[in-house]
Amino acid sequence: MYSQIAANKRKTVFIMVLFVVLIGGLGWLLSEVFTGNDQIFPYVLAGSLVYLLISYFASSRVALAMNGAREIQKRDNPRLYRTVENLAITDGLPMPKVYIIEDAAMNAFATGHNPNSSVVCVTSGLLDAMNDKELEGVVAHEMSHIKNYDIRVSLVAFALVAVVGLLADIILRAVWFSDDDDRSSGSQIFLIVGIIAAILAPIVATMIQLAISRKREYLADASGALATRYPEGLASALEKIGKGGSVMRRQNSSTAHLFFANPLKKGMLSGLFSTHPPIQERIQKLREMGNHT
Numbered sequence: 001m002y003s004q005i006a007a008n009k010r011k012t013v014f015i016m017v018l019f020v021v022l023i024g025g026l027g028w029l030l031s032e033v034f035t036g037n038d039q040i041f042p043y044v045l046a047g048s049l050v051y052l053l054i055s056y057f058a059s060s061r062v063a064l065a066m067n068g069a070r071e072i073q074k075r076d077n078p079r080l081y082r083t084v085e086n087l088a089i090t091d092g093l094p095m096p097k098v099y100i101i102e103d104a105a106m107n108a109f110a111t112g113h114n115p116n117s118s119v120v121c122v123t124s125g126l127l128d129a130m131n132d133k134e135l136e137g138v139v140a141h142e143m144s145h146i147k148n149y150d151i152r153v154s155l156v157a158f159a160l161v162a163v164v165g166l167l168a169d170i171i172l173r174a175v176w177f178s179d180d181d182d183r184s185s186g187s188q189i190f191l192i193v194g195i196i197a198a199i200l201a202p203i204v205a206t207m208i209q210l211a212i213s214r215k216r217e218y219l220a221d222a223s224g225a226l227a228t229r230y231p232e233g234l235a236s237a238l239e240k241i242g243k244g245g246s247v248m249r250r251q252n253s254s255t256a257h258l259f260f261a262n263p264l265k266k267g268m269l270s271g272l273f274s275t276h277p278p279i280q281e282r283i284q285k286l287r288e289m290g291n292h293t
Contacts, residue, residue: 022164059151060111060119063255067109067248069099069121076100080127083136084120087143090227096120096146100127105248106241109258110142111151118146123248129240137224137234138260144223150216151258168199213257214277221282222289231290235283242279 074081081098088095096112099121106126112118120142122135130138145151225231238261246261256264262276 057113060113060117063109063111063258064099064119064121066252066255067101067121067250068103069101071097071099073098077127079132080122080135080139083132083139084143087136087140087227091143091147093143093147094118096143100124101248103249105246105263106130106244106261107246107248107263108138108142108260109255110145111258112146113152114149115146120146125244129244130237133230133233134237134240136228137230137237140224140227141220141234141260142224144220144227145216148216148219148223150220153216210257217276218282218285221286225286225289231286235286235290238279238283238286242283 072081074085077098077100080100084098085095093115096110096115096118097120099119101107101121101123103123104125105123106129108120108122108126110118110120120139122138126138127135221234224234228234241261246259246263247265248259248263251264253264256262259276261279
């Protein structure tokens with residue numbers, strides 16, 4: 001289990017470095033194609049920082065509202081509340097707020113920009129379908145997202161996607177509204193490369209963001225199994241979800257990466273642009289962990 005956690009952390013750092021390289025490359029292309037445009041970068045960086053701060057502090061409330069979640073107390077659902085409470089003690093974390101979504105789909109998510117403001121939310125369908133060990137496995141997975149600061153990583157990745165998209169848009173608009181006199185001498189090749197990069201960069205950035213999300217899911221599976229010392233509970237929960245479905249009634253692509261399993265309906269490119277790894281692969285890794293414990 002420890003090796004799985006360490007490997008996923010290394011992969012996530014590597015992917016984040018790719019993000020920085022992509023942004024730097026776009027900025028370099030922009031300066032090569034057009035002269036006198038260096039002054040735009042402070043504004044781009046300032047705007048990105050503002051966007052990051054807004055997302056960072058408001059995302060939890062927005063995610064809960066968008067998905068129709070309601071807060072509960074221990075008396076409302078003692079089984080769920082005690083499961084969260086026990087795992088918070090096990091992980092050495094503050095007690096999160098507990099929310100329920102009235103939805104037949106089997107799903108859950110955690111949010112909050114740090115452990116002191118964390119939330120664990122599950123669907124009524126998950127509560128009805130899971131036995132105690134399976135519920136504990138799912139909640140342990142979500143608590144691991146809190147412990148590992150996965151929400152913070154996701155927010156940074158989302159903000160970086162926005163920066164890439166903004167730079168790409170600047171390149172395309174500069175090309176569209178400029179004439180030959182605005183371009184530096186010998187920059188025609190860079191101009192062509194810049195246009196191609198501006199078109200492809202947002203797609204690549206989105207794929208990197210989704211890859212980060214998928215890696216964090218593997219990490220949370222490993223961390224959750226470590227917390228419960230029972231990988232089979234989480235594996236069994238995933239099997240039930242694979243058969244019964246995790247597609248939510250409310251379809252929100254902007255919060256899909258938060259959920260335990262993919263909450264969106266499948267499309268033609270669902271595998272390439274999925275925020276979650278395949279359920280069967282997650283089950284296989286968990287059972288491999290169980291065989292080595």
